[in-house]
């Protein structure tokens with residue numbers, strides 16, 4: 261049962277079927293091109309789309325907009341230190357800004373970065389330094405029906421294989437993303453984090469945790485890792501993050517705010533280098549692209565994120581959505597991860613080959629059927645890889661309720677009922693950079 265009530269509401273609207281058909285066509289069968297007001301339930305992302313608490317709204321008023329040394333920065337610093345255990349904080353406008361600051365200081369052309377699975381922007385920032393992003397997921401990670409408590413884990417065996425291949429000298433950075441967004445939001449155990457830290461230490465690499473969803477991850481640890489059954493979410497979070505040399509954070513996730521991010525570290529040398537780069541790309545190191553008021557809201561949000569009442573409801577919401585879908589026979593990735601339910605589009609449309617973009621077809625049909633917006637994470641978003649054809653339904657924090665999820669599940673069930681009639685899509689126009697294709701490309705139904 262959710263432990264909050266609504267204090268401010270936003271009208272949402274379900275457009276008529278004809279309007280949805282028209283909007284979809286006008287968007288070039290790419291839901292990134294839709295107007296948000298034409299979307300009834302928006303599960304495109306959990307990033308920056310959550311609802312702030314009354315304490316966060318109140319904190320905004322305190323925002324100190326001084327260019328240097330603001331009180332708001334001091335409050336953010338002490339919140340990061342209390343919740344995450346890192347004394348040096350370099351704010352950034354959002355997670356990818358923090359990635360640019362940190363990876364720009366740690367990586368050079370020809371280097372290799374290892375990660376359980378690189379999130380898109382992480383991959384792009386590593387590549388932008390001329391370095392090579394290499395994933396080290398565990399073997400079951402890509403299997404939508406394999407069991408496993410921690411399918412997000414980093415495969416140390418795979419890590420050592422890469423060390424053998426390229427040599428430790430070329431690997432200055434080892435990253436662990438918790439939860440593992442690109443592997444269906446699956447959690448990572450503290451045991452795995454400890455082992456990855458030791459591995460990074462052995463090869464003399466800096467160990468970075470991408471902490472975007474650190475509180476959700478810690479909650480799974482309290483549920484599934486025996487040693488931590490009696491620990492608090494806050495204590496697990498501090499311990500797990502404590503193995504890292506540095507964190508990259510998007511406040512838009514477990515910071516419970518609409519915008520903002522930071523690098524945090526206990527290594528003064530890394531902090532100094534990041535501050536220099538932050539001045540160039542983000543802003544003076546005591547605001548780094550964030551308004552004082554946004555730092556205030558983030559300082560409060562980080563503390564709320566590790567309250568068990570909040571994070572338990574959060575994970576339970578995702579499970580509610582998953583079980584409503586499963587009850588209606590919709591194939592989902594299992595076990596359910598932290599921030600989203602992932603639908604298995606291949607299983608929904610067995611008659612569509614990857615070249616017909618079954619995931620993108622499912623995204624479009626969910627919109628056509630019920631004005632629900634999700635995102636494709638298969639052959640359309642990741643050209644040239646053999647990833648499973650998944651569709652992510654990401655749940656904004658503290659925003660939707662069970663009735664909304666029932667609508668989503670009914671919508672998906674209605675699409676499944678007419679699955680055989682659905683035809684594939686083909687790309688009409690696409691941008692130059694293939695990695696960014698799914699944001700702006702336009703498609704059309706394949707004429708049969």
Ligand code: F0G
Nearest residue numbers: 305307354355356379381441472510512
């Ligand atoms: N790292 C991870 C694991 C992420 O999920 C994201 C963003 C980022 C870094 C970058 O943060 O958006 O603040 O610049 N993920 C969003 C998503 C966009 O929809 O999954 P950002």
